[in-house]
Amino acid sequence: MRQDSQMLLTPTEMALADSAAVKKGVPAVSLMAAAGFAVVEAIRRRWSKRTVLVLCGPGNNGGDGFVIARLLHTAGWPVCLAFHGDETSLSKEAMHHFKAWQGRVETFSDALFDGVELVVDAMFGAGLSRPLDARYRDMVNAMIARKLPICAVDVPSGVDGSTGKALGEVAPAALTVTFFRKKPGHLLFPGRALCGELVVADIGIPEQVLVDINVQTWENSPELWCQDYPWPRLEGHKFHRGHAVVYGGESTTGASRLTARSALRIGAGLVTVTAPSRVWPIYAASLISVMATSLDEGREQEAFAELLIDARHNAICIGPGAGLQGEEKVRTRHAVLSALATKRAVVLDADALSAFSDDPHTLFDAINGPCVMTPHEGEFVRVFPEINNSPEINNVHATDKVTRARLAAKLSGAVVLLKGADTVIASPDGQAIINSNAPAHLATGGSGDVLAGFIVGLLAQGMAPFDAAAAAVWLHGEVANVFGIGLIAEDLPECLPGVLSDFKQHYCSTEN
């Protein structure tokens, strides 16, 4: 996966890009000048001339602030620049721009905010290494109290660019201007909410510097996987489009029916729901294009395993409505192990994960083929207690969502899709994708069942697990955006065809 435009750089990787650019002959002082210029451009596009307070910190984020203050002043804006830090410790480039500022340099105080209409937050960016010291914290609290519009340089001060975590109180920005590429912290909550509008500015770093950086994190977009999207082919046949099996439970029958319909809508050639014979009539009466197969009473486990002997059943989804009560839990576990034993593509969601909360390693040991797990936070904690309980695994801090998903993928051998407003998809080889298109109204009952259906439907058509998971999540979010507020889970598969047509037109120019 090498889609340069979708790459997300951690602050450490950004520093590598920065120094590689300098090695290629772009002076650091020019990078800083370009960064400041880009912020001023973004400010002038958004706000008319007004009184600005530029708060500068001790590092190069503050250096950008010196440039911003100078350029706004030159443009005739009333500017107040305040700096807190050790002047003698400024980097060469920051010192260069500090000296170029001809006006007064104020010390931090609450009174600075009087009469101000816009604040530029250039206190800390990529170099933040700990919660803010008291003087900076006071300014953050004043910004929060004054409710003034804020333009943050690179990140709002206090947000960790690699994790999106807030190291203490953070004043939310109306606009954040970052450089070269987005950082994971711009997409992960709470960072995402604190950034406001996000602008990525070109500051003259050559694209070639990316070749030597082993980037492993991307923002989800069809550009990452549209090449491999399994469009129906004219010479195709429904048997070429796979046969998905969805395991249906006894009590919450709607969940697996939603999953099955979604698998069919996204293009699986055939979809079968299996159901215990006691409840089979519910499935049979309500399904039309999805087939319902009855599992004989008393030998449901054997019957499910027997169904899977037919290798045409090439993708299996277990979890939505599978059941966790008494005997149902035993059957759910058995179904999962039978499915994994086939080494065909398997999606494990909801109850299929919780059923292994007592002995997750039994589950991990059984994963030896293509598998996607789709836990929400609660299920993640149940299945990966060691990642959750230990702050550090193999010297990696396992507290942020991307790292946790990566570790889980490595531990289990499955692609792990950790759901939420900022869903992360991680592959056992370390690659991770952060999704950013899900609207708030997608959080509705049954929406996870639909997602599992989209994934198993794509797997049935031969898409690789990591791509299938990323494509399903993006399409899921896109459908919700197109449908709008008032969405219920049933709307998702029904609204998918229009979204698929638009997506095909925009991203897949050549006919398959």
Ligand SMILES: NC(=O)C1=CN([C@@H]2O[C@H](COP(=O)(O)OP(=O)(O)OC[C@H]3O[C@@H](n4cnc5c(N)ncnc54)[C@H](OP(=O)(O)O)[C@@H]3O)[C@@H](O)[C@H]2O)[C@H](O)CC1
């Ligand atoms: N990378 C690029 O291509 C460009 C980046 N630009 C801008 O530069 C910043 C990153 O600059 P950097 O100097 O690395 O980091 P910061 O400005 O964020 O701050 C580092 C200094 O702050 C001290 N620090 C860190 N945390 C705290 C804290 N909680 N309280 C007080 N002081 C703190 C840190 O001290 P240490 O003791 O930790 O070493 C540093 O002194 C990037 O965000 C961009 O805005 C360029 O100008 C353009 C190119």
Ligand SMILES: [K+]
């Ligand atoms: K900042």
